[in-house]
């Protein structure tokens with residue numbers, strides 16, 4: 001891995017300029033590096049699995065725009081599709097063939113989708129799915145799990161992960177009590193908590209929202225028995241199970257987490273991968289539920305730019321390019337390789353008295369510092385690991401590798417990576433671990 005040589009002076013100047021006109025100089029909080037210290041780099045371009053900064057340095061990128069870039073940056077199939085689409089007009093506010101094509105494609109790939117509605121972000125997808133669940137059940141309350149992030153709509157900003165996990169906040173200011181009081185929060189990995197909640201409140205609970213693989217507060221895959229309990233108990237109480245696949249959808253498997261694990265969700269939410277790197281979200285599920293959406297039904301939800309041909313073309317091209325190379329299988333292979341490379345480093349850390357665990361699900365991975373066993377809930381994550389992570393993060397940066405600027409965010413492998421690149425990256429991870437101890 002190359003040593004980064006520049007002083008980052010250009011990025012620093014650009015950041016000061018940005019801070020004068022944007023809160024924290026960023027458009028999304030975690031980008032500001034607050035939990036790891038230092039200042040963010042300005043990215044000039046991306047190609048494959050690398051990004052180039054405005055300072056002229058190249059980094060191996062494990063962030064991948066936080067999930068959408070399953071093919072890496074500027075994949076030729078996606079850029080060509082976008083170039084062709086843009087020349088025909090970016091948005092018409094009227095039906096166009098690409099939106100039907102993407103809808104057909106993802107309905108065919110996902111076992112839980114009869115119909116789908118496109119929106120512009122994961123946040124819009126979960127917000128709209130909640131409205132639909134409330135309408136379908138005639139109930140207002142719902143539950144989510146501690147550490148799960150479902151975007152930034154008011155109702156979900158209660159004990160959320162992602163940037164909020166970084167800040168150690170359990171909610172956001174500006175959310176009315178009347179709104180958050182309808183959000184119940186339970187710990188993951190805890191069947192007894194589910195039973196207790198449903199015994200007391202089951203008949204007032206419209207929905208349970210859960211990430212397919214919780215990946216916004218570390219990576220916290222849940223046990224099969226837990227999923228079975230969740231499905232059984234929601235069904236018994238007429239509560240909808242909404243699986244948020246904004247990260248896992250079309251990344252972890254062609255049919256997402258629900259397809260992989262046979263989870264019979266009532267509704268699912270998507271984003272990230274289905275936009276090929278452009279802003280798209282979607283929610284969908286069984287026909288009788290989706291037929292409640294306006295104009296077929298009374299649940300209003302709309303969007304000026306929703307389903308625009310540009311984003312749809314990017315999504316179609318990305319999914320086709322992944323299919324062409326059996327990308328899901330390839331990512332699993334790469335993931336296994338990465339896991340095998342990190343295993344001896346983890347053993348070495350343990351021997352040096354610094355517990356460390358790796359959790360990996362396909363192309364998602366997370367290193368948890370100070371943890372002796374892979375955590376399965378927010379409560380099980382040692383808070384003490386964050387300091388070491390900050391040092392590790394900067395040691396990696398100096399050696400030309402970008403990982404998420406937060407101890408609670410996962411790493412993403414992509415199809416532009418290969419064994420050789422990962423071999424070199426693992427060597428660098430080893431150096432950074434040693435230097436940050």
Ligand SMILES: Cc1ncc(COP(=O)(O)O)c(C=O)c1O
Nearest residue numbers: 121122123149150151246247271
């Ligand atoms: C599981 C999950 N749901 C919803 C969202 C919100 O998506 P967006 O940032 O596109 O609004 C995210 C974003 O990271 C997510 O990880």
